[in-house]
Amino acid sequence: MRTGLQRFIEGRVESAVSVVSLSPLPGGTMRHAWAVDLDVPSGPLAGSHRLIYLQDRGGAPLGSRLSREDEFRVLSVMHGAGVRVPRPYWRVPAGDASGVSPGLIVERVEGETLARRLLQEPAFERARAHLLAQVGEELARIHAVPTDALGCLARPALGKTPVEGQLADLEGMLRQIGEPHPALELALRWLGGRVPPSERVVVVHGDYRLGNFIVDPARGLSAVLDWELSHLGDPGEDLGWVCMRFWRCVDSPGARGLGPRQRFFDAYAGAGGQRLDPEGALFWEVFGNFRWAIVTLGQAYRHLSGAERSLELASIGRHCAEVEWELLRFLRRR
Known part of the structure; x- marks a missing residue:
């Protein structure tokens, strides 16, 4: 997965990147969550980034669940409006050439949820x-x-x-x-x-x-x-x-x-x-x-x-x- 994520992100930033660490986090019933520490040496996103990869696990509690594309749009609008949400980075589509499973990559905000x-x-x-x-x-x-x-x-x-x-x-x-x-x-x-x-x-x-x-x-x-x-x-x-x-x-x-x-x-x-x-x-x-x-x-x-x-x-x-x-x-x- 680390190689796939690195390949996917490099395609988005058009630069070599390094996935410094990748570790599982407690997830929900619809997604697995992975903590990703990313280093981008150059370009507009140059620097270190603490991210979460939300990997779809299939199924939905309600038929009204949004598509990944629509959820990414909602997150982007909310973030732009000043609502306290993680900054959305990228949406991973189904069948991506990197081999990474569909999901979202967003900012990792530190704190407690339990x-x-x-x-x-x-x-x-x-x-x-x-x-x-x-x-x-x-x-x-x-x-x-x-x-x-x-x-x-x-x-x-x-x-x-x-x-x-x-x-x-x-x-x-x-x-x-x-x-x-x-x-x-x-x-x-x-x-x-x-x-x-x-x-x-x-x-x-x-x-x-x-x-x-x-x-x-x-x-x-x-x-x-x-x-x-x-x-x-x-x-x-x-x-x-x-x-x-x-x-x-x-x-x-x-x-x-x-x-x-x-x-x-x-x-x-x-x-x-x-x-x-x-x-x-x-x-x-x-x-x-x-x-x-x-x-x-x-x-x-x-x-x-x-x-x-x-x-x-x-x-x-x-x-x-x-x-x-x-x-x-x-x-x-x-």
């Missing part, structure tokens, strides 16, 4: 004091980026709100999996009868949560990762996703997070975001949990169907029961 460490370790006590507010402010910046620069993102169907199309897609995935899940059927019916009007269409990150934030112990939020699920939609989608108990971003009954959700909402609104009313906040949190339940089933299905044998994917499926319980807790209050 939620457990961010929530518990003394080293991040200073960052925890203001991290939730930073997360809210950064989300407002993301939602303020003009959508006309991102023609690669599909527009909602004419006459329909973005979430109506998403509910149809999620229901299709549930039917394809073919398992009986009465709690999810109940949630789907509940959501379908309460779709709020969409007053504003923005770039939705799609997976905005602890685990996708790089955090510096002193400065707090350094970068937002994993944009492959970004799309055009209602800003409430990201707001509700952050508030899910599963991610531990905000305090929930029996699960302490970074702080009260009102702190997050206030920071988002203070940076120009739209404040949700209680009914809207409830809808989007129920929607987020329903969507996450479908994702967990889909990841397990990748394993059970034989498409990608992986204990990691299989284990994700067990979380569906936890999310179903959370959905029933919400719906019981209505």
Whole structure:
């Protein structure tokens, strides 16, 4: 792989380069991650570069996952707009002559991503004091980026709100999996009868949560990762996703997070975001949990169907029961 990466990068910078080191990093369910230390002796990129190669491993939790080209475009626009994202360097296309697998090469931003460490370790006590507010402010910046620069993102169907199309897609995935899940059927019916009007269409990150934030112990939020699920939609989608108990971003009954959700909402609104009313906040949190339940089933299905044998994917499926319980807790209050 080292030789292939070196060959690929040399073709992009039109100069000899040296891959000083290459080592694996903890990755996700869609990509393997590799730390790459690169030395470029001459040219516009002359100097040392600390990079990450995000190597595709196939599959997707949702059919809406972006192509590598479109994700690279989103990263480029966000970086140009001043959003805290890793600088995108290159996209590796399928079938490249270098022999390198498809993926993205981006800046390696130093910091921590693991939620457990961010929530518990003394080293991040200073960052925890203001991290939730930073997360809210950064989300407002993301939602303020003009959508006309991102023609690669599909527009909602004419006459329909973005979430109506998403509910149809999620229901299709549930039917394809073919398992009986009465709690999810109940949630789907509940959501379908309460779709709020969409007053504003923005770039939705799609997976905005602890685990996708790089955090510096002193400065707090350094970068937002994993944009492959970004799309055009209602800003409430990201707001509700952050508030899910599963991610531990905000305090929930029996699960302490970074702080009260009102702190997050206030920071988002203070940076120009739209404040949700209680009914809207409830809808989007129920929607987020329903969507996450479908994702967990889909990841397990990748394993059970034989498409990608992986204990990691299989284990994700067990979380569906936890999310179903959370959905029933919400719906019981209505």
